[in-house]
Amino acid sequence: MSTKQKVPVTILTGFLGSGKTTLLNRILSEEHGKKIAVIENEYGEVGIDQGLVINADEEVFEMSNGCICCTVRGDLIRVLGNLMKRRDKFDYVLVETTGLADPGPVAQTFFMDDEIRDEFSLDGIVTLVDAAHIEQQLGRSDESSEQVAFADVLVLNKTDLVSDESLDNLESRLRDMNRMARVIRSKQADVSIDTVLNLSAFDLDQVLQRRPTFLEPEYPFEWTGVFTLEEGRYELTLEEGPDPTMSLVLLLDQGKDETSLNSGAESCVRLYAEPEQPLEPGNIVPVGKHVSLQLQSSGTKSFPIDVDKARNIGLFTQHTAEEFSLKITKVKNSTTEDNNSDQNFSEISPAAERVWVAEHEHDDEVGSIAIERVGDVDPEKLNRWLSRLLSEKGVDIFRTKGFISYEGESRRIVFQGVHMLFTAQPDKEWGNEPRRNQLVFIGRNLDEAEMIREFDKCLV
Amino acid sequence: MSGIEAFSPKGMLHEGWSTQVDDYAIVCGWALEGKTFLVGDVAGGLYAFEGKSGKLIWQVKDTHKGGLLAMSIHPDGNTFATAGQDGNVYIWESQEGKSTKNLELGKGWVEHIKWSQDGKFLAVVFTKYVYVFDEKGQEHWKSEEHPSTVSAIAWSNSNELATACYGQVTFFDVVSDNVNQKLEWRGSLVSMVLSPDGDIVACGSQDNSVHFWRRSTDEDSEMTGYPGKPSHLAFDQTGTVLATGGSDRVTVWSFQGNGPEGTVPGELMLHTEPISCLAFSHSGMLLASGARDGSVFSWFLQKDGQGDPVGGAFVGNLVSQIAWHPDDSALAAINANGGITVWEFKVRSKTTPQ
Numbered sequence: 001m002s003t004k005q006k007v008p009v010t011i012l013t014g015f016l017g018s019g020k021t022t023l024l025n026r027i028l029s030e031e032h033g034k035k036i037a038v039i040e041n042e043y044g045e046v047g048i049d050q051g052l053v054i055n056a057d058e059e060v061f062e063m064s065n066g067c068i069c070c071t072v073r074g075d076l077i078r079v080l081g082n083l084m085k086r087r088d089k090f091d092y093v094l095v096e097t098t099g100l101a102d103p104g105p106v107a108q109t110f111f112m113d114d115e116i117r118d119e120f121s122l123d124g125i126v127t128l129v130d131a132a133h134i135e136q137q138l139g140r141s142d143e144s145s146e147q148v149a150f151a152d153v154l155v156l157n158k159t160d161l162v163s164d165e166s167l168d169n170l171e172s173r174l175r176d177m178n179r180m181a182r183v184i185r186s187k188q189a190d191v192s193i194d195t196v197l198n199l200s201a202f203d204l205d206q207v208l209q210r211r212p213t214f215l216e217p218e219y220p221f222e223w224t225g226v227f228t229l230e231e232g233r234y235e236l237t238l239e240e241g242p243d244p245t246m247s248l249v250l251l252l253d254q255g256k257d258e259t260s261l262n263s264g265a266e267s268c269v270r271l272y273a274e275p276e277q278p279l280e281p282g283n284i285v286p287v288g289k290h291v292s293l294q295l296q297s298s299g300t301k302s303f304p305i306d307v308d309k310a311r312n313i314g315l316f317t318q319h320t321a322e323e324f325s326l327k328i329t330k331v332k333n334s335t336t337e338d339n340n341s342d343q344n345f346s347e348i349s350p351a352a353e354r355v356w357v358a359e360h361e362h363d364d365e366v367g368s369i370a371i372e373r374v375g376d377v378d379p380e381k382l383n384r385w386l387s388r389l390l391s392e393k394g395v396d397i398f399r400t401k402g403f404i405s406y407e408g409e410s411r412r413i414v415f416q417g418v419h420m421l422f423t424a425q426p427d428k429e430w431g432n433e434p435r436r437n438q439l440v441f442i443g444r445n446l447d448e449a450e451m452i453r454e455f456d457k458c459l460v
Numbered sequence: 461m462s463g464i465e466a467f468s469p470k471g472m473l474h475e476g477w478s479t480q481v482d483d484y485a486i487v488c489g490w491a492l493e494g495k496t497f498l499v500g501d502v503a504g505g506l507y508a509f510e511g512k513s514g515k516l517i518w519q520v521k522d523t524h525k526g527g528l529l530a531m532s533i534h535p536d537g538n539t540f541a542t543a544g545q546d547g548n549v550y551i552w553e554s555q556e557g558k559s560t561k562n563l564e565l566g567k568g569w570v571e572h573i574k575w576s577q578d579g580k581f582l583a584v585v586f587t588k589y590v591y592v593f594d595e596k597g598q599e600h601w602k603s604e605e606h607p608s609t610v611s612a613i614a615w616s617n618s619n620e621l622a623t624a625c626y627g628q629v630t631f632f633d634v635v636s637d638n639v640n641q642k643l644e645w646r647g648s649l650v651s652m653v654l655s656p657d658g659d660i661v662a663c664g665s666q667d668n669s670v671h672f673w674r675r676s677t678d679e680d681s682e683m684t685g686y687p688g689k690p691s692h693l694a695f696d697q698t699g700t701v702l703a704t705g706g707s708d709r710v711t712v713w714s715f716q717g718n719g720p721e722g723t724v725p726g727e728l729m730l731h732t733e734p735i736s737c738l739a740f741s742h743s744g745m746l747l748a749s750g751a752r753d754g755s756v757f758s759w760f761l762q763k764d765g766q767g768d769p770v771g772g773a774f775v776g777n778l779v780s781q782i783a784w785h786p787d788d789s790a791l792a793a794i795n796a797n798g799g800i801t802v803w804e805f806k807v808r809s810k811t812t813p814q
Contacts, residue, residue, distance in 0.1 A: 054545075055567075055568075057587075057609075059608050059609060059626065061608075061626050061647075061648035061666060062646065063646075063647055063648070063666065063667040064645065064646045064647045064665075064667060065667065070667060072648070072666065074608065074609070074611075074626060074648050074666070075609065077666075078571070078609070078611075082502075082527070082529070082545075085484045085486060085502045085527075085796070086484070086502055086503075086527065088483075113666070113689065114668075114687070114688035114689060114734070115688070115689065115691075115734075
């Protein structure tokens, strides 16, 4: 093995009109200091403005053994084989596929071909989704479901053409299909470069470093409001609602954009995992703590919030603000403010809001199955089960990711798979971390209950 | 490179000369009866060196926009052709490096070009089409569209051209415009070589196997179990043995008797990384092999495919092509770093203590 750095490759999929070319152009024109080579399909929507662009014509080659996971993209092998010889010209590769392409053979090329495997590493698969049309496409074609299923990142594009409510529903539908992917919203493919490049999605260790749990969490809160506040005291008020208590986390300096909301949500998932502290009305809401607002008394309940200087705060609440008519009001300080100012107790509207949609009925053929269990696994049993599963269902299993705790192994075992191609490698020491297992399968018509039963039989 | 120490040429490889070109050296060959050594780099640089001394005779820069992909030297050595990503084929004279003809095929790569053995025709692969031009650069024949990009070509005789692509090898009579034979196999064929008598067609396949057919009997066989793609294949001049890459050893199949079916191949093991080029000498059973680790070895082979190393050298970088001098008195290797090395090849008259 040569010690040369492998060149990372991002695969960009999505239906015609989803905005792939716009995104490509953005990436190529942005100052990121990378030299990117683009392999475009022959039927590219429009030409790419700059950069090293090579046309390829999506030649999918099956092998004589008929095995689906040996199917590769012959044109990619030729083009990448030639690109290897021009290493000085680029340090990153983007492969664009047509809307009708199955991402499987593209991904498999990086595992199946010895020469490509030595020189390039598959960094991640990004799928662009046209928010206005994906619903029809999902109903009509297997390709679009597969492109969603294979994705490490789903860019929900053209959000300006769709109502927020439909977006939320669409996002939760996509999340149901693929729980591994990060969902990012954009209007004109205006996503930051680091959401699509250097994902290291096939390097689980890195993924886990960035996100301790790589599953897109099902958030334990339904609503986030970001409020722009001045220095001073505010009141958080709630009316009668459906529950006698409600969990809440208050974060300081919460940004209003999608990325900040997502990262705020990530940290709140962890805070929500900590035991809640009951908070009776009249008590100040603490910062960065999981509290349970006690709402048993009738009428309006009020909790003070103290702000030390002008800043944005984020409230992550178990239920939506509507359900309790939740409000934030500025408490008028009668000694310093003159009476002609705004009304007392002026209500502050949120500068940004986000509803995290709760689970709902899943009716797509393509879906995610997540298995999370503490404890150790018997390696032999697990191997037998996985081999059988992948040989029987490999065609319908698009991606597999996860880590396993083997009995007697001090290191975590990391799994990665595309269809039947599967790698399991020991990775970092468990150390003092509680030993647990997390496996995700994304596929078509998978029997979740049965798979979990089978997995449980492998536990020691 | 780990665990490899550079060593000076050993055995029958003797210090000749070495030099450097501007970019990854991708193609090479001997022209003008071995007086001149030609090299092309990926950026489209062309160079001619004096075969004996290594002195630069001429060079041309930026010949093919996007990059140079292939070169074929005319059998008489006076002219040669180059092709590239710009969709063009240029014909040059070897003496001074003057371009004499430019063939524009269109938007697409020209990855393979080959003069016929008698030098009457130049076969050119342009994506899914194959063209045949005469010496004057006039289009003589054009194939129908192949089902996929053509991955290899070979002349079986002066009028018959073999093409390989996904799923098939096709033999075309380019004079009478006929398909003489079609051999089908569901696999991605990545390389092809014909035995000197034209009867055996061997192809490396993407599924890490070598598939071959005997044209006379229509029999085909498959040699599986390679760890990688056999992208490099070479028949010796008698058609007795077929040397194949596809791993860090050279696997040699012998066609003696009823072979190679049911026989154990010879295995030549000295390279530490996969084979990147193979070439048989013009006479005798001498094989030269180069690998990704930068090592070059020459081997004497027996008819059963077994062989012994007779010389070795290390050039420090992936060996992209090797070429025997027309009279086998020298061996040239070019590498991924633009390095050019030419060794004299001979039996030592007296041993020098190392």
